[in-house]
Each structure stands twice: as C-alpha cells, then as structure tokens.
Amino acid sequence: MVFIKTSYFLNKALDNIRQNPFVNLIAIGVIAISFLIFSTFLMLFSNLNSLLALWEEEIQIELFLDDNLSGEKIDALQKKILSMANVKEIRYINKEEALSSFKKSIPGMDVLVKDLNNNPLPASFEIKLAESSKSFDMVKAAAKKLSTIDGVNDAVYGQEWVERFSTSLAIARLVGLIIGAFLLMATIFIVSNTIKLTVYTRKEELEITRLLGATDRFIRLPFFIEGILQGLAGSALSLAGLYLAYRIFIIKVSSSVQASLVTGTFQISFLSTPTITYVLFGGMALGLFGSFISLGRFLKV
Amino acid sequence: MIEMYHVYMAYQRDANALEDINLKIEKGSFVLLTGPSGAGKSTLLKLITCQEKATKGQILVGGRNIVRIRHSSIPYLRRNTGIVFQDFKLLNKRTIIDNVSLPLEIIGKSRKEIKHKAWNVLKMVGLQHKIASYPLQLSGGEQQRVAIARALVNDPAILLADEPTGNLDKENSEYIMELLRRANTKGTTIMLATHDKNLIENYHYRVVGLEKGKIISNG
Numbered sequence A: 001m002v003f004i005k006t007s008y009f010l011n012k013a014l015d016n017i018r019q020n021p022f023v024n025l026i027a028i029g030v031i032a033i034s035f036l037i038f039s040t041f042l043m044l045f046s047n048l049n050s051l052l053a054l055w056e057e058e059i060q061i062e063l064f065l066d067d068n069l070s071g072e073k074i075d076a077l078q079k080k081i082l083s084m085a086n087v088k089e090i091r092y093i094n095k096e097e098a099l100s101s102f103k104k105s106i107p108g109m110d111v112l113v114k115d116l117n118n119n120p121l122p123a124s125f126e127i128k129l130a131e132s133s134k135s136f137d138m139v140k141a142a143a144k145k146l147s148t149i150d151g152v153n154d155a156v157y158g159q160e161w162v163e164r165f166s167t168s169l170a171i172a173r174l175v176g177l178i179i180g181a182f183l184l185m186a187t188i189f190i191v192s193n194t195i196k197l198t199v200y201t202r203k204e205e206l207e208i209t210r211l212l213g214a215t216d217r218f219i220r221l222p223f224f225i226e227g228i229l230q231g232l233a234g235s236a237l238s239l240a241g242l243y244l245a246y247r248i249f250i251i252k253v254s255s256s257v258q259a260s261l262v263t264g265t266f267q268i269s270f271l272s273t274p275t276i277t278y279v280l281f282g283g284m285a286l287g288l289f290g291s292f293i294s295l296g297r298f299l300k301v
Numbered sequence B: 001m002i003e004m005y006h007v008y009m010a011y012q013r014d015a016n017a018l019e020d021i022n023l024k025i026e027k028g029s030f031v032l033l034t035g036p037s038g039a040g041k042s043t044l045l046k047l048i049t050c051q052e053k054a055t056k057g058q059i060l061v062g063g064r065n066i067v068r069i070r071h072s073s074i075p076y077l078r079r080n081t082g083i084v085f086q087d088f089k090l091l092n093k094r095t096i097i098d099n100v101s102l103p104l105e106i107i108g109k110s111r112k113e114i115k116h117k118a119w120n121v122l123k124m125v126g127l128q129h130k131i132a133s134y135p136l137q138l139s140g141g142e143q144q145r146v147a148i149a150r151a152l153v154n155d156p157a158i159l160l161a162d163e164p165t166g167n168l169d170k171e172n173s174e175y176i177m178e179l180l181r182r183a184n185t186k187g188t189t190i191m192l193a194t195h196d197k198n199l200i201e202n203y204h205y206r207v208v209g210l211e212k213g214k215i216i217s218n219g
C-alpha cells in the first residue's frame, strides 16, 4: 500500500517534470552549476587540508647547538629535552654528519667545501613532537622554549611559511563559506521559483483536487519529490562534471604539480565517498527546501 | 443530514449573499434548491463543503458543526460529499477515466480497486466507451455525466449538484435526473440547485426557494 502510494506520487512528480521540461532543466542546470562551484571548493579545501596534515606530519624542530659542548653535556641535554612532555623523538647530528648531509643535498658543493679546514656547520638535535603537540602554535611555543635552553644556539622549525599558509587557508575557507552561502540562497531562490511555476501551470488542477477532498500532503508531496529530484539530478550532474574535470585536467598535469608542491607522496584526490554522499543529500535537501518555501503561501482553498 | 441555523454569508461587507438561512435536510432526501440567477444557490452549496465560510450562524453536516472546522479536517468532510460543479471542473488534460479515478486516488485506494470502481461508475452513466477520451472531446451532456460519475464514484453520503441540467436538452436532462434518482434510492442525500422550472414541475421533490439570499418557500 505504502509502496503503491510512493510510486503514485513519484509518477505525479515525473509528470510535473515532463510537463515543464524546460523550466526543470533550467533548475537542474542552476543547481548543477552552483554545486559544481561548491564541490570544487570542497575538493580544493580537502586537498589543501590533507597537504597541510602531511606537512604537519613532517614538521620537526632543529636545535643548533653551541660549538665545543662536551659529550656529557650533549648527553645531558638530550635526556633533558626528551623528558619534556611533548617531545616524542630526538636525534643527535654531529658536525660531521651535518656537513656530509649538506654536501649530499647540494650536488657539486662537495668540491667547494672539500678544502675547508674547519667545519662551519654546528651540531644539532632533530626533534619530533608528539602527535598532540603538532599544531603550529604548539610547535612555535615549543621552539621558543627550546631555544632558551643553555647550550642551544638557535631553534628552527623548518616550514615557518607553512604557518602563513595555514592562516591563508583559514581565510580562504571563510571566503568559500560566504560564497557558498550566497550560492545556496541563489539556488534555493531559483528552485523555489521553478516549483512555483509548475504549481501555477497546475493551479486549476490542484484546486479541483482540493475540492475533491485532497489533503495538503497529497497535493504537496509531488512537488516535494519534484524538488528532491531536481536537487539530486543537479548535484549528481555537478559531481559528474567535477569528476570529468578531475580526470582530464588534474591527472594530466598532476606529475608536474605534485613535484612542485611537495617532495612527499601527496596525491591530489577526488572527493571522498562520504563527501559525495553529503553533496547528493545536500542537493536533495536543497531541492526539498526550495519546493517547501514555494508551496508555503499556496493552497488555502 | 444537513442543518443550517441563522446562516449569513457575505462576499462583500453589507451585501449579504445569504441571509438568515434556516434549513433542515433529512438523511436520504432529495431536495431541489431553486431561485433566479444570483439568488445564492451556489453559495449555499459552497457553505456545505467549506468552499466558502459563513459569516454568521451554525451549519451541521452529518451532526458535525462545520463552521469552526479545522483546515486540516476539511478534506475529510469533502470526501463524504460528492460535488457536481456548475462549471463541471473536469481536468481537461486528463482522460475521462483519470478524471473519475481522482477521488479514489485521493483516498488512497489500490490501483485495482480504482480501475474497477471508475469503470463501473462510467458504465452507469453510459460512458464506458469514452474512457480514453478527453473532456473537451465530449458534448456538454457527456461532460455533465462525467462530472456526476466523479461525484458518485466514492459512494458519498451527500451529493451536491449545481445546475446539473443547465444547458442540456430535455432528453439529456431526464437522463441526468434518472441517474441522480438512482443514487438517491441507494441512500445518497441529494441537493440539487436549479432555475429550471420544468424540473420543479416534472419531479415531485421537496423544493426550497431562494430569492435575494433569503428562503422564500420551503415545502
């Protein structure tokens, strides 16, 4: 019984769409375009976020030590730092190691450095912080604290610019949110007006139906379904478009992009399955809401 | 079945379409509501299905006071009342069978039952060969019969027919009246609004006369 009714209302909704194909196509198109913009933002943010997470993962503090510290002093320092609450790992790099890795990092440099009769590079500690202490603020604070330890010359946490990147990301997120909100309102406006149009083309029929004893629910349900279908079609279309763009554009240039972005194993990824589901449900919710407000003032026979 | 006590109705301020209407329609009766054009016949029928609201007075339908009925209860009142509209109000984009099926769809009957009942009632009004036609492909008399079929498909307790024989020739009128008579003998209470003098003379039903919104005869 319930199933029969559902299919009945679904058929009515499809009738509505068939009777106003142009208007419905416009609504679906508008939803698709705004959701395309929206999900492009989503994809951008999710990728930047995972990039950031990757960087956070790799972040470490380098402590450059004063020259001429005794072995015992260095041991003591290492113990002391390791005992600090948020320090997970510490590795000592002596002057020779520092020089040889410096030589390795810049090919051709060894020729130049070979003749140095004393090693200018300081010994250092490489410190990794505990997972819970890896936010930029905490890294910054830890570096500051570590730099005041006696025998420590300087504390550097490699990617200081990542911090700036992180703030710009927060700003971009805000801007995205504002744009998203505007898009949302515009889309709801368009959807509600399309539904209103289908309502008007059926006004007489609805009034007659009402006089024959139809409830509000009976009359509204097809329009709600119409809105939901519009939302679903629009958001699905936007995802398909985004995926196509992702395959064609991003995969093609990804090798160069990747190389320039990070040295690591970062892969630009498409929206995750949960996000895709959210986008589709978001589309349906939006369509439903659009039809809801368009029917609000209607139906008072 | 239908009771009215001191009912007033005005579309505009100080212009009563109905004035101090007192009326009692027994269950199973057949009543003709007559009067010249503009007397308030259609308005009176519209009050019974809450298409219009009385400005004053009490109206009981099936023992229930409908003057302060909740908006959400109106559909259930209408399901019990078949209406034949003065202007038919058929859905011109839908076939005859779809038109007649609509009241059954509204109350959520199964597809099988809808088909069965709609076909039976169309057969009763002699239109079983027209089920796939559209209203505008039918003559006026045939459209009127479709309207009656739609009003009766639900087996309603009350049938309100507004000028069901208007603009029809004698033969068609008689056919319509016969259909209504049959529905009445099956127990449906019928109120028929008309200004057709022949109807009043030829059928010996109770006649309620309206003029300028007032009841002038009630017999």
Ligand SMILES: Nc1ncnc2c1ncn2[C@@H]1O[C@H](COP(=O)(O)OP(=O)(O)OP(=O)(O)O)[C@@H](O)[C@H]1O
Pocket (backbone or CB within 6 Å): B011, B012, B017, B035, B036, B037, B038, B039, B040, B041, B042, B043, B044, B086, B195
């Ligand atoms: N929607 C409306 N708005 C304003 N006035 C109306 C409306 N409907 C009817 N009237 C007025 O109410 C009065 C009664 O109208 P009603 O339609 O009930 O008459 P009637 O007896 O059915 O006439 P007819 O035989 O021509 O159908 C008339 O004066 C008419 O002008």
Ligand SMILES: [Mg+2]
Pocket (backbone or CB within 6 Å): B041, B042, B043, B086, B162
């Ligand atoms: Mg009338």
